[in-house]
Amino acid sequence: MKKILSVIISAGLVIGLSFGYANKTEAAAKPKVYKNCTEINKVYKGGIAKSSKVKNKGGKTKYKPFVSKALYDANRSKDRDKDGIACER
Template sequence: MFKKAAAVLLCLGLIFGFSYGADHTAEAKTKVKTYKNCKALNKDYKGGVARSAKVKNKGGKTKYKPYVSKALYDANKKSDRDKDYIACER
């Protein structure tokens, strides 16, 4: 009897623990900073922000490698003037 009760409590603890963690990470993903302009974005990310690691820069040679983040790029898409999926590249 004790083993069944312990197993049920353990299962419930795992279920609630994972569901809490899933909600917490989903909330963290929605809080992505939107920058006013490229000068502000480049203070935090010198090379700009790329949507994925596979994108190529259309503008030529750059000095810094861009930070890769789909969520951050999507929040600052307006700053990608040449539409190469890298915002504010330098």
């Protein structure tokens, strides 16, 4: 009886956790599209870089950009100087 009960509880935990994990990965798969640089800079002070190897063309900046290719691709239109960093400050 104990063995059957422990198998049922284990199966329930595995199934429950797998559904919770699937929902989190789907939400993380869609990066947020911001409407302007002011909105981006509220969350990411240094802007969003597509790679850690990109260099800023616009001159000296105060903050280091957050690196995320998916987030950069979703907000590519905010990169006015096309250097690979959107909304750098």
